[in-house]
Amino acid sequence: MFERKSKKAAQITLNSFIIFLFAIGLYPLFMAVWCAFKTPDQYRLYKWFPTFPLRGENVSLAFDKIEGYMTRTAFVAVAATVLMLFVTTMAAFSISKLKFKGSKILFALILALNMVPGVLTLVPTVMLYHTLGLNDTLWALILPPAFSTGTTFLLICSFRGLPDSTFEAAQIDGANDFQKYLLIGLPLAVPIIATIAIMQVSGTWGDFAWPMLIMTRANYTIAAGLKTEFYDTTVSMPVSFAAYLMASLPLIVLFFFTGKVYNEGVVASGLKL
Amino acid sequence: MTKFLRYVKRHWIAYLMVLPFTAGVLLFAVYPPLYSIVLSFFDVYKINDELTGFNGFGNFAELFRDTTFLNSFRAMFTLQLPRLVVNVFVPFFYAEIIFHVGSKKLQSAYRFLLLLPIVCPSIVTSLIWQNIYAYDDGILNEILKGLGIISENVNFLGRDHIIGSLIFMNFPWLAGTSGLIVLSGLINIPAEVLEAADLDGCGVFRRIFVVDMSYLIGQIKYVLVFGIINILQDYSNQLLFAERVGTKIHVPAYYMYQLVNTNQSIGKAAAIGVFLFAVIMVITAATYRLLNAKDEENV
Numbered sequence: 001m002f003e004r005k006s007k008k009a010a011q012i013t014l015n016s017f018i019i020f021l022f023a024i025g026l027y028p029l030f031m032a033v034w035c036a037f038k039t040p041d042q043y044r045l046y047k048w049f050p051t052f053p054l055r056g057e058n059v060s061l062a063f064d065k066i067e068g069y070m071t072r073t074a075f076v077a078v079a080a081t082v083l084m085l086f087v088t089t090m091a092a093f094s095i096s097k098l099k100f101k102g103s104k105i106l107f108a109l110i111l112a113l114n115m116v117p118g119v120l121t122l123v124p125t126v127m128l129y130h131t132l133g134l135n136d137t138l139w140a141l142i143l144p145p146a147f148s149t150g151t152t153f154l155l156i157c158s159f160r161g162l163p164d165s166t167f168e169a170a171q172i173d174g175a176n177d178f179q180k181y182l183l184i185g186l187p188l189a190v191p192i193i194a195t196i197a198i199m200q201v202s203g204t205w206g207d208f209a210w211p212m213l214i215m216t217r218a219n220y221t222i223a224a225g226l227k228t229e230f231y232d233t234t235v236s237m238p239v240s241f242a243a244y245l246m247a248s249l250p251l252i253v254l255f256f257f258t259g260k261v262y263n264e265g266v267v268a269s270g271l272k273l
Numbered sequence: 274m275t276k277f278l279r280y281v282k283r284h285w286i287a288y289l290m291v292l293p294f295t296a297g298v299l300l301f302a303v304y305p306p307l308y309s310i311v312l313s314f315f316d317v318y319k320i321n322d323e324l325t326g327f328n329g330f331g332n333f334a335e336l337f338r339d340t341t342f343l344n345s346f347r348a349m350f351t352l353q354l355p356r357l358v359v360n361v362f363v364p365f366f367y368a369e370i371i372f373h374v375g376s377k378k379l380q381s382a383y384r385f386l387l388l389l390p391i392v393c394p395s396i397v398t399s400l401i402w403q404n405i406y407a408y409d410d411g412i413l414n415e416i417l418k419g420l421g422i423i424s425e426n427v428n429f430l431g432r433d434h435i436i437g438s439l440i441f442m443n444f445p446w447l448a449g450t451s452g453l454i455v456l457s458g459l460i461n462i463p464a465e466v467l468e469a470a471d472l473d474g475c476g477v478f479r480r481i482f483v484v485d486m487s488y489l490i491g492q493i494k495y496v497l498v499f500g501i502i503n504i505l506q507d508y509s510n511q512l513l514f515a516e517r518v519g520t521k522i523h524v525p526a527y528y529m530y531q532l533v534n535t536n537q538s539i540g541k542a543a544a545i546g547v548f549l550f551a552v553i554m555v556i557t558a559a560t561y562r563l564l565n566a567k568d569e570e571n572v
Contacts, residue, residue, distance in 0.1 A: 003307060007375075011374070011375050011376075014370065014373060014374060015374060015376075015379060017370070018370055018371065018383060021445045021447075022383070022447070023388050024389070024444070024445055024447070025443075025444075025445050025447040026386065026389060026447070027391065028393065028397070028398055028401040028402070029389065029392075029393050029397075031401055032393065032397045032401060039362070044366065047404065047414055057413050059398070085292050087294050087297065088294065090290040090291070090293070090294070091290065091291045091293070091294030091295070094287045094288075094290040094291045095291060098284070098286075098287035098290070100284040100287040100288060101280065101284075103287075103291075104404065106291060109298070109303075110298075113298070113302050113303070115502075115554075115557070116302075116306050116550070117502055117505070117506050117549070117550055118506055119506040119526050119529060119545070119546045119549045119553075120305075120306045120308060120309050120546045120547065120549070120550040121302070121305040121306050121523075121546075122529065122530070122533065122542075122546060123309055123312060123533055123539060123542050123543045123546055124305040124306075124308040124309045124312060125301070125305045126302070126307075126320060127308075127320055127321075127539070128300075128301070128304070128305060130320055130321060143297070143301070144301065146294075146297055146301055147294065147297035147298045147300075147301045148291075149298065149302060152294065163334065176286055177284075177286035177287050177290070178290065179548050181290065190292055192305055201526075202391060202392075205394075206394055206395060208396075208512075209508075209512060209530065212534070213530075213533065215536055216526070223394060223395075223396065226394070226396055227396060227513075231396050231400065231513075232517070240400075241397075242392060244396065244397045244400075248385070248392055248393065248394055248397070249396070251391075251392045252392045255388070255389075255391065255392050259385055259388060260385075262388065263363060263385065263388065263453065266450055266453045266454060266457070267456070267457035267460075269454075270455075273561065
């Protein structure tokens with residue numbers, strides 16, 4: 001009885017401690033939300049806590065400025081994710097389950113390329129896009145994820161976990177290699193595919209270094225746009241926060257609907273390490 | 274030859290399926306690092322310049338006379354090493370405390386909250402932390418004054434304190450994806466092992482360091498190796514934070530980005546990339562060796 005009580009006390013202490021840490025850690029998020037609805041005076045005097053009345057005007061002021069960036073980014077994020085999933089899942093399935101001559105070499109190449117850091121490739125990649133005439137076109141943002149060796153490596157690991165017997169049975173039933181991929185491989189890999197898709201969408205959404213390097217200002221995606229339109233300027237702070245909030249809204253919605261899938265996908269891939 | 278044709282005929286779909294990826298990888302992933310090495314030996318100035326003017330190790334020699342570059346290495350170690358310690362230690366910390374939560378409902382809520390900061394754009398985090406550190410009405414100054422730790426406002430964003438401020442940015446560093454990866458390893462430890470440790474009178478801390486760590490070697494390797502690779506080439510804080518508050522700290526990768534972005538000394542930028550690559554490789558290899566040695570001891 002005494003032991004159970006002390007265990008309960010320990011749990012309460014632990015939980016309060018965790019909630020305390022989370023409260024501090026998530027505070028910037030909440031602050032961004034209430035700062036988006038303040039007047040300049042409210043912001044100057046009381047930015048650390050919410051105040052009323054809320055100023056909805058900020059949102060419409062900000063939206064006019066970011067609308068163009070938002071639609072462009074949404075298009076790029078969807079296009080990049082679809083192309084990336086198409087190219088990488090096909091390759092990963094082929095390498096892990098179809099076992100043709102050369103698949104081992106390809107796998108070794110993927111492993112080796114995984115170790116090559118971005119710093120080594122940045123300069124020539126920029127030059128390459130210039131040479132191909134793809135700089136300042138949306139291709140420069142859509143193409144790179146499709147050839148990500150990291151993503152392909154993750155997919156290969158999870159396809160490998162699927163039992164070979166399923167695919168042998170399909171072959172006996174007359175399925176060709178592509179049908180094995182499309183009808184059996186893909187449906188079984190949905191959790192990891194969803195995780196990768198979420199990572200890609202939020203990656204495209206948040207990246208500003210690459211777009212700023214390869215695009216001109218008129219073609220920036222949202223993060224680069226926010227940086228040049230708000231972050232680096234003297235636009236009123238509450239309006240800036242309103243812009244950040246709206247720009248994050250699609251991600252927040254995506255996360256609330258798919259957070260669980262993402263969570264499970266990360267756990268599943270973590271177990272394979 | 275006919276044998277070869279028959280093989281291809283039987284496997285053509287498989288080859289077709291890897292074709293787009295392989296072609297793209299050869300062009301966008303294999304060619305750039307190789308060309309980077311070539312480029313680092315040439316005196317190329319602008320992005321669209323022809324590859325002329327072989328320079329030998331000239332670019333590298335120039336780098337080691339360049340005080341901005343040399344200082345950037347010192348900044349890299351004073352700033353990024355503590356951040357690496359944070360990035361490696363903190364995921365374990367969160368994984369362990371969440372693992373010890375008894376209620377499954379609360380546990381899954383915490384796992385969700387751990388990921389929540391992902392939706393917050395780095396621009397927003399950076400902006401809010403600039404407010405927290407601000408000299409005039411920053412909340413950190415107010416709190417520290419309230420607690421009587423300091424008597425006058427401290428300029429946390431000035432040259433003297435900026436490195437410390439960058440290290441403590443995002444405190445308490447909610448661990449996101451790496452925290453979940455470590456947690457997944459912990460959940461996977463067989464219940465019997467934990468029970469046995471408990472019966473043998475193994476305390477919580479001893480269990481964490483002896484039992485958990487040996488089961489988590491895969492996750493440790495992942496977090497550590499990727500942490501090192503990422504942090505040595507990270508310059509997001511420079512782009513976002515330091516530029517805005519006006520206290521510049523060069524790290525090598527940032528210096529390289531600046532050279533490319535302002536379209537000057539491309540050959541030199543490539544040389545920085547190659548040199549940094551070598552540094553990363555050496556450190557990663559050393560880490561692997563160390564971890565593998567540890568691994569064998571445990572077996």
